[in-house]
Amino acid sequence: MDINDLSIDNLVKLYDLDLFELGDMAHSIREDIHSNKVYFNVNRHINPSNICADICKFCAFSSHRKNPNPYEMTKEEILGDAASAYNRGAREFHIVSAHNPNYPYAWYFDIFKTLKDKFSDIHIKAMTAAEVDFLHRRFNKSYENILQDMQDSGVDSMPGGGAEIFASEVREKICKGKVDAQNWLKIHSIWHSMGKKSNATMLFGHIESKEHRIHHILEIRKLQDKSDGFNAFIPLLYQRQNNFLNVKKFPSGIEILKTIAISRILLPNVPNIKAYWATLGLNLALVSQEFGANDIDGTIEIENIQSAGGANSKRGINKDELISQIKDAGFIPVLRDSLYNEIESY
Numbered sequence: 496m497d498i499n500d501l502s503i504d505n506l507v508k509l510y511d512l513d514l515f516e517l518g519d520m521a522h523s524i525r526e527d528i529h530s531n532k533v534y535f536n537v538n539r540h541i542n543p544s545n546i547c548a549d550i551c552k553f554c555a556f557s558s559h560r561k562n563p564n565p566y567e568m569t570k571e572e573i574l575g576d577a578a579s580a581y582n583r584g585a586r587e588f589h590i591v592s593a594h595n596p597n598y599p600y601a602w603y604f605d606i607f608k609t610l611k612d613k614f615s616d617i618h619i620k621a622m623t624a625a626e627v628d629f630l631h632r633r634f635n636k637s638y639e640n641i642l643q644d645m646q647d648s649g650v651d652s653m654p655g656g657g658a659e660i661f662a663s664e665v666r667e668k669i670c671k672g673k674v675d676a677q678n679w680l681k682i683h684s685i686w687h688s689m690g691k692k693s694n695a696t697m698l699f700g701h702i703e704s705k706e707h708r709i710h711h712i713l714e715i716r717k718l719q720d721k722s723d724g725f726n727a728f729i730p731l732l733y734q735r736q737n738n739f740l741n742v743k744k745f746p747s748g749i750e751i752l753k754t755i756a757i758s759r760i761l762l763p764n765v766p767n768i769k770a771y772w773a774t775l776g777l778n779l780a781l782v783s784q785e786f787g788a789n790d791i792d793g794t795i796e797i798e799n800i801q802s803a804g805g806a807n808s809k810r811g812i813n814k815d816e817l818i819s820q821i822k823d824a825g826f827i828p829v830l831r832d833s834l835y836n837e838i839e840s841y
């Protein structure tokens with residue numbers, strides 16, 4: 496088949512190829528760019544609150560009937576967690592929150608600024624495009640204004656969350672009312688035009704079709720052609736517990752690996768494909784490194800979103816354990832910073 500024919504009808508046929516044929520194609524692209532390195536970082540996830548004004552059916556993290564434990568961290572708690580993670584070596588804080596209607600606008604920027612003042616060499620990856628859109632709706636501020644406030648208060652890059660699946664017929668069913676595809680892409684495009692980097696995710700393995708996935712990947716590719724600001728693409732495998740999405744059929748391991756490989760093949764302009772171990776499990780995330788992925792995310796320390804949905808990631812993973820697992824899988828573990836500069840290989 497001709498992978499230069501970018502029609503969805505054509506590209507969806509990639510799923511019909513033999514897994515190993517697809518894997519070979521993806522692996523050779525990955526080897527050309529990254530040889531046999533697997534990137535990871537030492538990071539700390541901080542989720543200040545799970546109280547959410549939006550209702551995404553796939554989400555088990557927000558405080559709703561299936562998870563009735565609403566919380567709001569105080570600034571002191573956030574600083575305390577950040578300080579202990581920093582002292583253990585974390586150099587990235589990945590801060591995302593539910594869309595909490597109780598926080599004043601300045602709350603977010605005060606936290607970022609305080610963290611940046613206290614830990615000058617920390618990289619703050621914060622605020623999904625869905626959160627930016629929430630602030631826009633809640634406080635009637637323009638995207639430009641909010642993104643500028645993020646930059647001014649010390650946010651270095653944006654995480655890829657909130658993208659889910661771009662097709663409106665799927666969004667309608669899984670996350671009605673949240674940022675739409677056009678605005679998700681617009682927010683990242685403005686951020687990129689400010690000279691900043693971000694990631695892009697795709698939540699797959701629920702009610703979406705293979706065509707929806709291809710469409711989603713192509714939308715990322717189109718924006719990347721224009722803005723060149725995406726560092727990594729992250730296919731997030733849907734976790735099925737404690738939520739309101741009624742999913743009957745889940746993808747097999749083969750289909751998951753094909754989705755990773757297809758992401759690598761169809762995104763020649765995005766440098767990194769992250770097999771996020773929290774959703775895939777460490778073993779499949781390691782196998783994914785032979786199917787196009789070159790990154791596994793980091794130590795995380797505390798993981799609230801995917802573990803609420805059933806993933807075995809609540810306590811993160813120890814750095815030495817991650818290094819030895821990557822080595823055992825036959826790759827070179829490379830500690831990176833948040834912008835993919837290499838710090839140390841093992």
Ligand code: V47
Binds near residue numbers: 653771
């Ligand atoms: O957007 C919510 C997803 C995302 C479930 O940029 C679920 O480096 C699976 O975006 N099953 C937030 N996924 C997490 C995220 C992320 C994670 C790691 C690294 C980066 C990065 C970004 O979590 C949400 C949503 O798509 N999510 N519920 C669930 N049941």
